[in-house]
Amino acid sequence: MDRFLIRGGRALSGDVKVSGAKNAALPILAAALMVPGKVRFENLPHLNDVTTMLQLLGRMGVEVLLDDTGSVELDASSLNSVIAPYDLVRTMRASIVVLGPLLARAHQAEVSLPGGCAIGARPVNLHVKALERLGVEFEVADGYIKGRAPGGLVGGKVLFEKITVTGTENVLMAAVLAKGESVIENAAREPEVTNLADCLVALGAKIDGIGTDTLRIEGVDALRSGRHRIIPDRIEAGTFLVAAAATAGSCTLIEVEPKHMDATLLKLEEAGARIERSGTTVSLDMRGKRAKAVDITTLEYPGFATDMQAQFVALNSVAEGSGRVTETIFENRMMHIAEMQRMGAEIDLYGSTASTVGVNHLKGAPVMSTDLRASASLVIAGLVAEGQTIVDRVYHIDRGYERIEEKLRRLGADIERVRL
């Protein structure tokens, strides 16, 4: 099992090229299941979750051809299975995004109940309820969700009682090949959902209201071959900015979409960073100053992303003054707190609110990653700590960050991967 060895205390500075967005790549790859021909996706990140998704598609009979320019060609001309098995799904909860495409294309699907991030109960009841509105019948048996629509999917009206990102993506993909019109209300507006919708349109789907909370879909008989580019990863980008801010350093992100990062950039400005946006770059400069603590409440897009919450707790823990970070999207997404406390952070956790009083220095310690974003926050904590930090269970971070240690080293961090 890999771990990171970090010797903290260096101010970061330099450029980082941001990779394609994991959360856009996963549903877009799954959409290939719906096309009886070749599709090409560009700007695919090299991540464990992406590899898992490609393996999953491979098991279903999709031909996968990766090239070294970061593009992938997929051919789902013939599918030989509609089963997403436990051994793959358990490593990646987002495997559930194959449910909608399989039902759309094959009118049946069996997806193992998911595993993945250990951040509270992450149910799929809203996916199931919404797909039932399009004519799918479900049963849960042998640990699998089994869906069937023998006569094919029919358009319907779906109103999500709670906003769900992958739920919206599943229903959107199913509706694209359903007979007649579908309307999805209270749809997630995350840029990754929009990127998927744009991809589906490039493949022949008819969707109105893209980027809003009401999606109108006119079902088509089939999708066709085409190509699409995956958007930059706003969470990876934000993580590097917070790392630079926490070390009182500077950083320029290359190949980002600044407008997707507004909530993060506003908070960094509040923390005292000078931010410059131009075209597809964003620069942050702390001008050598310590950050000021900020208050944050996570929300659905365009609100502050839950996936950036842990990183800001790390920033607050060494910032000037006190800050409050409240998690509203997931239960039990504060597992980084106990680890940061072991590094000397002054954090009180009441319910889902982490109140910090910034300390001058954290102290290096062995810490344990528990989920993807928590592990990113522990790396940030290690970068600002005095002495050596060992971050264990790095496989969590490899699910969502492409060679994070190499990118951090380019910014001047003292971090290495140790293989045990």
Ligand code: UD1
């Ligand atoms: C996606 C992202 C994840 C991000 C999250 C919220 C991907 C692959 N993952 O996860 O990085 O943190 O959005 O922005 O895109 N819920 C239910 N029932 C359901 C579905 C969801 O109760 O059927 C609840 C969840 O427990 C959670 C909330 O709804 O409390 C939002 O979850 P959701 O938006 O579905 O998260 P994911 O799509 O799993």
